[in-house]
Amino acid sequence: MSQLHVRHVRDYLDREYRDLVDLSDLDGRPAGEKESAFFSRALGALAVQHLSGCDKSVAVGAIVDGFDDGHVDVVLSQDRPPVLWLAQSKWNERGNAGFGVGDAAKLREALDNITNGEFAGFNSRFRALEASIDQVISNPQVKIVLVVALLGDNVLSAAVQAVFDKIMRDARDLVSIRVVGLQDFHDIVRSAAGVGDASVNLDLRLDSPGYTEEPYKVYQGLVNASQVADWSERYGNRLFDKNIRAALGLTEVNQALLDTLLSRPEDFLYFNNGITILCDNLGRTARHAMNTHGPADLVLEGASVVNGAQTVHCVAEAMRRDPDNAGKARIWVRVISLENCPDRFAEEVTKATNTQNRVEARDFVSLDQNQARIRDEFALSLHKSYVIRRGEREPEPDAGCSVVEAALALASIHRDPAIVARAKQGHERLWRDDTYEKLFGPKVNAYRVWRAVSLLRAVKEEIAAAQDELIGRASQVATHGDFAVVNLVSRQLDLRGIGDADVDWATIVEQARKLAAPTLANVILSVDLHAPNNYVQTIFKSEEKARQILGDHSTTRPTTFNYMATLPDVYRATKPERKSNAVGVLVDANAISDGTSLEFRAQTGRERRELLLWLTEDPRRGRATWVNDRRAPLLWEGDGKQYAPTALVLHMFIEATGSSPKTVQGTSRWTVHGRGTLVDIANLVREDLTE
Incomplete structure (x- = not known):
């Protein structure tokens, strides 16, 4: 059966992503290597697309897999709310892709580099996204989701889980982990084809119920926190299939909900707007049906939480932390049956309930x-x-x-x-x-x-x-x-x-x-x-x-x-030069061959703000070739002229913004693939000369 699942996922990726995923960096490589890279990249994009809710083209544009990818395959930043998705994907034709401790350690390394703003070692695909990545990690409310996309079992080994547990302990509420396995991908593919069996059926007990039959069937009442936590445990994000967004983690507002659940659970009912559920069919069991003031036991088929995903997430988290205390909380729930509703009614309810202004503490x-x-x-x-x-x-x-x-x-x-x-x-x-x-x-x-x-x-x-x-x-x-x-x-x-x-x-x-x-x-x-x-x-x-x-x-x-x-x-963008000039050292030692390609790497916040978008508009602006000329060793692709490294960076600032910084160390901004910056290479030459 797993081979059938693999084929379904493979066919879907081939059909939906074949013309979108860039493989130009693999030109000249064996066909098998290119095919494996295509499916791995497409798999990572599909995982991020599904989890984040972004468009397919956006997910594909977030692929950074390739040489110098910094151990991350897909990097997607979102502004509202501020979320950074970092994905590693593993493709295997047999459906048994694995994820080892080494893979987890590499993802940790990528996380550390990105959160520290240390982007110099990443490739040009990453750098095209650098401005948006820098912006989102600079937001105090950012949440980071590490995504493991596996065409295999979605249960991690104890050793790998231990690595991720340590990451989450160290990162407090900053980082969460999502694993998407073969079965999950198959569910996504089936759902996209309209044959998915992802239906959520809930047995729901409402206390203090109210009921309206016309024009559409609606129940409303109270549920206890343990019920809501059970929904989250059993169904995860499938609960929110029709929602505008899934649970977003501990955002600023969600932290306030969580604090109330843990410190004042009896008051949560009064502070929270509750949960709205749509369902395809709604029935009430005979239990308590004759008790006018008793609870209502409902059976929901094809249920989806269309408003209140954050409430569900926070209730589940509070129950994990302190079930005895959080279990005292009650939540307002409204259940709307779509049995006799007009077309698009579900979409209208979803949009309306998610766009109404909420009351803030302010x-x-x-x-x-x-x-x-x-x-x-x-x-x-x-x-x-x-x-x-x-x-x-x-x-x-x-x-x-x-x-x-x-x-x-x-x-x-x-x-x-x-x-x-x-x-x-x-x-x-x-x-x-x-x-x-x-x-x-x-x-x-x-x-x-x-x-x-x-x-x-x-x-x-x-x-x-x-x-x-x-x-x-x-x-x-x-x-x-x-x-x-x-x-x-x-x-x-x-x-x-x-x-x-x-x-x-x-x-x-x-x-x-x-x-x-x-x-x-x-x-x-x-x-x-x-x-x-x-x-x-x-x-x-x-x-x-x-x-x-x-x-x-x-x-x-x-x-x-x-x-x-x-x-x-x-920590300083402009570092003290050694007595001998870096360019002079490189030219005298013939350390870099004529025609060697170099790439510009932004380092400071100003460089990312003012240059990266300008560089993205024309990638030639970020490239140069080496000429063994002490005066002007960089032949800039932007205009075909030669410059000294620092003079070129200052020129780029003037071209992009009309002004330039007072000082900049150009030799630390231009990089040779696999060898580092001009400063790094010059330092190695100096060390060789002193031995």
Whole structure:
């Protein structure tokens, strides 16, 4: 039977992906090797397409498999919500593809490199996606899904599972694992052909049920958390076949749901909008049917959760963590039968229930009289706008701010490191009673709010400027550690008069600007000290790590920091050159043959922001060939002229943006396949000469 399954999957991939998957990098290779590569790449694309819900063309465009793929075959970034999908695929004609500890370790290596922003070792296909990848991993709310796509058994060995378990422990809530095996692929193929047996049938007990027969049959009532968790365990994402999206993992909003389930399960009913289920047929058993006030036992055929996928996911996760406590929660459920509904009714219900505006915790802030007072003070004392209600147009930066920016700014200068970590978890975390009251008390006035905002903005501007000279993990610390830097800068300032009208705040802001870059350097070094093996995307959300990095919040100035520290060369985009120039060393040693191909590799955040899209528009712009000429060794494909490495990078900036950075090390940006950058090759030559 497995061979029949393989054939069905093989035929589907051949039919749907044959004309889409790029195999040009394998020209001249044996036909068998090209065929195997095609099916492996197509399999990975199908897995990511199915799990993410993206279009087929998007999934194919995310294939990076090939030389220098960094041990990952498909890389897909999505913005809303921010999710990065990293897939390894294994094709086997017999349907018994395996996934070993070495494969898992390689996927871990790819994860580490990508989360640290270390993209230099990846191929041109990856680099075409680099800007979007960099953008999504820079989002504090990003979730990363590691996908194992196997044409074989979807049960991993204990040794492989142990590797993945460690990844998830190290990454906290950042990473999840999805395994898609032969049976799963066969289900996908059958479903696409309209013959799938993926129907979900649920036995459902509703407490306090309500019932409506006309015009369409609807039941609504309460179910306990254990029922919902059982659905998730039995059916997984099949529950959401008709939904706009599947469960998204622990997003900012989902974390709030999970916290309520674990800490206040009895209140979950009142805080959650519930679950909507569509089904092809709906029946009620005789049990309790005669009891007017009793429960209703329902039988659902062809059921699909069309609204509430995130609720199902969070309930299941809470039951796994603390079944005794989370089991006290009850959830509103509405069941709609499609038996006599018109065509497209299911699609209309799905769209309507997923696009209605939900009430956010922030919305209740508008009822706080303190916020109304601050808004009035903004207008009367500062002549600026303070936007409280969601949906209102936010003012221009010089004209005011929103309550969200105000909350983040006040949190970033708070003396409790836990508050700083909560700000990085997302502004939704700041509206909860214990945190909100610490930020917006009756003594907080418009001056304090606006000055906190101006301090946050100024320090972040300096961080962004410093980040242009940082690479790899250090650049990611600059992105995700911005609130920590603001907090440490604020402790070096005299903020006693932050709420006083007569304080010379402009001078304090200028002091903050001067402190920002050295403080960032020390945060980077502190991360190396306290969290060398942690994913940067999780460090600053952790209250424990925040206390280690920010020090004891009872002290005004953390004494463990040397604010004049310098960073290791490995973190700097422009590194000190050795006495002998790299180009001169290479030419004198004839280390690179004339005509050797080179590729440009962006390293800094600025280079990715300003050059990558421009390079993608015309791939020739990112290629050059070597000429053994000390003055101008790079023959650029962009215009057919020769340049020195640094001069060429500066020229590329001017062509792309109209301006260029003050300094850049061009020899560290141009790479020879399989040998590294010009700097790397020159260093090897120097070592040989000294032996």
